[in-house]
Amino acid sequence: MTKSDTFRQEVYRIVSTIPRGKVLTYGDIARMLGRPNAARAVGYINSRNPDAPSVPCHRVVGSDGSLHGYANGGVMAKRALLLKEGVAMVGERVDLAMSRWDGRLAE
DNA sequence: GAGCTGACGCCTG
């Protein structure tokens, strides 16, 4: 990693790597970047995500699987997308026990 | 350069 790879660049890269049907939490991404407490920054970056359709930011949820916002349709669109992707949902929350991405393809 | 913002996370009441 170089200084050219800013925090947001890394975030976009990781989010883009999330396989279909799996999700990651803001905290997890922050941790992957070495900033376990930068979950807020991750969320902020996603909110300003200029590549909504390019980056599957809808696969990023809260630490407890709770959905928040989505720059391309809102939470309801996000929920529908996750469901369509095959993500296990519990009410309005994601079943992290089933759909949390371990960092490698699983199935 | 300084201050405010926000798609978080965790604790307390």
Next chain:
DNA sequence: CCAGGCGCCAGCT
């Protein structure tokens, strides 16, 4: 379970 408050970080104005 719900509501409120504080701390964290990077980005934007």
